[in-house]
Amino acid sequence: MPASDPHTEQSDAADYVPLGAIERLKRYRMGGYHPVDIGDILGGHYRVMHKLGFGAYSTIWLARDERTEKYVAVKVGTGYSHPLEVDVIACLQTSQTFDISIVRSVIPPVLDAFEAHGPNGKHPCYVTTPSGANLKRAKTSSHNGGFRLDVARAMAAQLAIAVTHIHEKGYVHGDVRLANMVLRLPFDINQLSLETLYRKYGEPMRIPVVGADGQPLTPAGPTDCIVPVWLGKTSDQIMLPEAKIMLIDFGEAYLPSLQSRYTSNAPPAYQPPEALWDRRTPMTFPSDIWTLACSLWDMVAWFPLFKSYFSKENDVTSEQVAILGRLPTGWWSAWGRKNDRLRRRFNKHGRPVDAVCYPDWETRFENAVQQPRRERGMMTMEPEEKDAFFSLLRSMLVFRPEGRITARQVLESEWMVQWARPEYERVLHGG
Incomplete structure (x- = not known):
């Protein structure tokens, strides 16, 4: 660090x-x-x-x-x-x-x-x-603004492999996001x-x-x-045989067995909630799982899952609650004490009072994934794949870190096995 x-x-x-x-x-x-x-x-x-x-x-x-x-x-x-x-x-x-x-x-x-x-x-x-450009720059420099679905799947599999390997070696990466993933030169x-x-x-x-x-x-x-x-190439120019990425920048990496970390230096929209609301419990492998989930979304979507226009912690929490529901009891109370004005935009069950201002998961997926793809004549997710993708993200984006699945379980999930890893196999064998 x-x-x-x-x-x-x-x-x-x-x-x-x-x-x-x-x-x-x-x-x-x-x-x-x-x-x-x-x-x-x-x-x-x-x-x-x-x-x-x-x-x-x-x-x-x-x-x-x-x-x-x-x-x-x-x-x-x-x-x-x-x-x-x-x-x-x-x-x-x-x-x-x-x-x-x-x-x-x-x-x-x-x-x-x-x-x-x-x-x-x-x-x-x-x-x-x-290497070529990082994936964030590849997206922002693109006229279309997103990756082909087969390319996104293949890159997602590689990222899951990288994070699984890092965790099995005992390290936490600490900053898993598109800015720290680069394309291998074609x-x-x-x-x-x-x-x-x-x-x-x-x-x-x-x-x-x-x-x-x-x-x-x-x-x-x-x-x-x-x-x-x-x-590099822009996101819309990348074809499946070129969908080869590397995870870089280990400046935030640490061994949780030897070092306790209580804060995150990732941008607020990618920080796990424990970095905001539980400063007494050290962050470990589940913290990477949260940011990994955000990055998997970024690979298939046009906009971040927890999009915050002002990049403030409380705004990000509002986005998280709108999608995932009420914070755990202690965190919910702490959020209310810190910013009651924002929390009053949600009822006691964590549902937004204004669903237009704080859209749910399905609406965000339609607006950030499916609709931009249809408008550009690109492949969209079929219902079966969408269900598997949602299931994976829901198992990763659990407020309490101990409730999240492991990186190995991510790699062995239905979406990875049925959709992402087969595309990566095609990359390995020349498309």
Whole structure:
């Protein structure tokens, strides 16, 4: 887990003119991001060629290994990064229950690890295989805004395999959502020369960094920021043979047998309810099951299940109650004490007073899954599959964590066995 919160800005951090499409510039400070530029050498022999992305605790770069002449992805952590992330991933590269080739296809192995030193301190870095866009970006960049149903099924099976393996190795991932799932590249990037790569996907786009109120830049930050390159496909462009994903970003992963975690750093709409209403009981494997269920929904739907326009905890709770019913007694009382105005929108049984404002499960499924698919001429779920999908999600989205099924039970559920896993088998055998 991060040593400290990077969202808390330091008073001595440089002030910059805000820019879109890049990381927050104020995080270039002591203990924050490490300034990286195109052409830099990282780890002694990884020459930076482009930028792949960024997160709260890292920037990710496409580099060329000058020893092997192959492309790699280099994740450069902030001073708040999880220094044990490499150890977690290394532990996950063995299995007694899954074919190791399957494990390594859904959880990319670490090829190398080192530290980078710069004006903002010491930064843990690790090297892995390059990937395409994350699934969240693939959806938001798409004109249609969703995945084909066969593609969604195949990706869901891979995600269930990854989470099952992680849990059986004793870890909780801590942040299972589309932003942390990436598409495997549908081509061999090592066959592309740098010139071909730039011609096909674009040269690095630089955005000059400007200090607020004309203040001079400091060595802590870059003089230019690089817009991440788009190597993937949008959700509507992905065909079944290309539906190969990897679960990444283990910066929030932990061993519940050794570490107690009471809060979640996932976005509010994906946080399990115990993170909001039970700060005395540690979160463990069932907390991943909740966010896994939200992600399975996101794969087949156009909108999140617990959609909250204001991203506030109480708004998310309202959405959860509208779909799942009344909170357990202690949580229901705590919610009422914290925000009686919102709770009065529901009767004593947890049913919304205004069903239009807070639609039920069936209505959300029709509006977020079936209707968008029909409007775009895409396949919809038949009643039998819909029933199996609902049954799976209902067994995962139980308010009390001890009532949720395990990851192995998710993988062995009717929807996985009858619909998701057969599509993944087609992917493995070439569609």
